Amino acid sequence: MVAIRVHDLNYAYSDGTVALEHVSFEIAxxxxxxxxxxxGxxxxxxxxxxxxxxxxKKSRGAVEILGEPIDPRKVHKMPKKIGIVFQDPDDMLFMPLLGDDVAFGPINLGVANDEVKxxxxDSLExxxxxxxEERVSHHLSGGEKKRAAIATVLSMDPEIIAMDEPTANLDPKSRAELIEILKGLKSEGKTLIIITHDVNAIPELADRVIVLHKTIVADGTTREVFADTEMLVAAGLDVPTIMxxxxxxxxxxxxxxxxxxxxEDAVRNLTRTIENGDGHVHLHIHKHTHSGVDSARSKYQHHSG
Ligand SMILES: Nc1ncnc2c1ncn2[C@@H]1O[C@H](COP(=O)(O)OP(=O)(O)OP(=O)(O)O)[C@@H](O)[C@H]1O
Ligand SMILES: [Mg+2]
Structure with a gap:
């Protein structure tokens, strides 16, 4: 079954900035x-x-979630189907206490009191x-706010979860914990869309990568998309450091x-290579090595302008 279907979506902001052009994709x-x-x-x-x-009125095109077009009169029911974690957590935390912010969604969906509690x-944990629960939401640190914003969506238990930059502003431990949370949601069978500039996290989290640059410039398995260096560099993007x-x-x-x-892939790769080489791996320097290194490195160099 299709979780998300977007067909020929176009959108310009009221000042005329064109943000989306002919965007089409489906996510199962x-x-x-x-x-x-x-x-941008x-x-x-x-x-x-x-x-x-x-x-x-400015949006043209179709968006269907779990087989149904979005009905502007029923937007308040959407969080049950799809939960969205915004890029800026301040857009999601508006109650005095964090417990109230996390309770807000399920209360609005009519969830019984005990279950809300x-x-x-559970979501905060x-x-x-x-x-x-009793902490003042707007006093939380940047990384705590990011995690709090995610909790306000988890508490609604939506079928689809979309997150805008979930690992931004997180320290390494919190980032690793967040990646574990996302992997957990993935293995529970939730449909996930993760917007991220954190390319090193992608192979662990996503089987598929969509590259958007106003319109969709690539859509394929993580390996396929990361293999297309030219497209990525043209779009100002990177591949994981290990690649x-x-x-x-x-x-x-x-x-x-x-x-x-x-x-993990690298460890497997090295292990296989060393086992096939009777316990050794042979590296060498010949006359093309340094130019080879330079060209491998320059592929991913971004130039301004
Ligand atoms: N409210 C607005 N009014 C006018 N233009 C806007 C508005 N919000 C966004 N834009 C413009 O629309 C374009 C797309 O913005 P958007 O925030 O969707 O980009 P993004 O891919 O999320 O970028 P980032 O990685 O920086 O978060 C940008 O050119 C931006 O300046
Ligand atoms: Mg953004």
Whole structure:
């Protein structure tokens, strides 16, 4: 079944800025998709169309969630189907106490009191903010706010979860914890859309990557999209650092047909290569090595202007 269907979506802001042009894609239920694109590419704008927030006379095209077109009169019911974590957590925290912010969604969906309490506790625990019910939302730190914003969506238990930059502003431990939360949601069968500039996190989180630059410039498996260096660099984007490093290793003679996407992939790759080489891996320097290294590195260099 199709979780999200967007067909020929176009949107311009009232000052005339064109944010989306002919955007079409489908996401199946249970899929986990990373949405990437440079600053100003229209990613957040697209997200706001998925629950009808930006539905207006200025939007042209179709958006269907779980098989139904978005009905502007029923936008208040959307959070049950799709929960959206905005880029700026301040747009999601507006009650005095965090517990009230996390309870707000389920109360509005008519969830019974006891169940609301249970969900608030559970959602705060999941994002590592156990016991934060009585904390003042707008006093939380940047990273705490980001996690709090995610809790306000988890408490509604939506079928589809879309997150705008979930790992931004998080310290390494919180980032790792958040990646675990997202993996947990993925294995529960939730449909996930993750907007991120954190390319190193993508291989762990998403099976598919959509590249948006006003319109969709690439859509494929994570491996396919990361293999298209030219397209990525043209869009001002990167591949995971480990892929870049293995391209450098290739210049030193490391035999590797398929570049690893993650550290786990790299460990498997090295293990296989060393086992096939009788316990050794042979690297060498010859006359083309350094030019090879330079060209591997320059592929991903971004130039201003
Ligand atoms: N309220 C608005 N009024 C006018 N233009 C806007 C408005 N909001 C966004 N834009 C413009 O629309 C374009 C798309 O913005 P959007 O926020 O969707 O980009 P993004 O891909 O989310 O970027 P980032 O990675 O920086 O978050 C940009 O050119 C932006 O300046
Ligand atoms: Mg954005």
């Amino acid at each position: 239920r249970g899929e986990s998709v990373a949405l990437i694109g440079p600053n 590419a229209g990613k957040s704008t697209l997200l706001l169309h998925l629950n009808g927030i930006l539905h207006s 249970r969900r608030v506790k 999941r994002v590592g903010l156990a016991g934060y 870049q490093f293995f391209e450098v290793l290739q210049a030193f003679g490391y035999p590797c047909d398929v570049l690893p996407l993650s550290i």
